[in-house]
Amino acid sequence: MNIILVIFDSLRKDCMGVYGSPPWGKVYTPHFDAFARESLVMTRCFGxxxxxxxxxxxxxxxxxxxxxxxxxxxxxxxxxxxxxxxxxxxxxxxxxxxxxxxxxxxxxxxxxxxxxxxxxxxxxxxxxxxxxxxxxxxxxxSGPRLTQAEIDYWLPEEVRNVAKHMGRPSLEF
Incomplete structure (x- = not known):
């Protein structure tokens, strides 16, 4: 018998396909679902x-x-x-x-x-x-640090403005 214990403490049950779909639509977790089909799946487990x-x-x-x-x-x-x-x-x-x-x-x-x-x-x-x-x-x-160009592309301007004005009153929002 093999025992594999997988622990995630920041993963919501309703965001795993093995436990069903959440009210807002289908969640795709094919690798976890395949693993679960061959495993003991806990449905009432509390930390x-x-x-x-x-x-x-x-x-x-x-x-x-x-x-x-x-x-x-x-x-x-x-x-x-x-x-x-x-x-x-x-x-x-x-x-x-x-x-x-x-x-x-x-x-x-x-x-x-x-x-x-x-x-x-x-x-x-x-x-x-x-x-x-x-x-x-x-x-x-695990990889190179983001360049400023990548940060500017991926981070919304509103979030950058919050950081820029931290500690000062801002009426932008």
Whole structure:
């Protein structure tokens, strides 16, 4: 048996073809739909915690993040006092460790840079892991930066005007 766990935390159920079409029309997600036809699809699944990192912590450990417990959040780079953002305690087993112990080969592919910070250990127990760089504040990019001409072409003038007049009264809108 193979286990593939796919986690998206910024994807609406009504925008996935596998769950039906939204009221405004057809949504085309053929690759996800094909994957879903061969998979177990959850229809009533609710995250134990939010946002991204605490949610993954709950999934990786099977432990509740809320109510707040069992954490030291004073490490550099962590959100002080924010449950679920600290490293996973070394004495707390992870899903990856349990699967490895049962003979599975485990891998983690993620673009959540918080999981790969030196003060974190969310990759613990995986046989191999890959960090896809370029999200949020991570400076790595998968392609060249946009030129000013591309920005001018794609970004509406109204949005550029907001940035230009930030902090000053504007009657343009």
């Amino acid at each position: 134990e915690s939010l946002p991204t990192l605490p949610a993954r912590r709950a999934i990786y450990t099977g432990q509740r993040v809320y109510p707040f417990h069992d954490g030291d959040f004073r490490l550099k780079g962590d959100f002080v006092g924010a449950p679920g953002w600290g490293p996973i305690p070394e004495n707390q087993p992870t899903l990856a460790e349990m699967l490895s112990g049962a003979g599975y080969r485990t891998g983690l592919i993620s673009d959540v840079y918080h999981m790969f910070k030196p003060s974190k250990n969310f990759w613990r127990g995986f046989d191999q892991w890959t960090f896809l760089r370029g999200q949020e504040a991570d400076p790595s990019r």
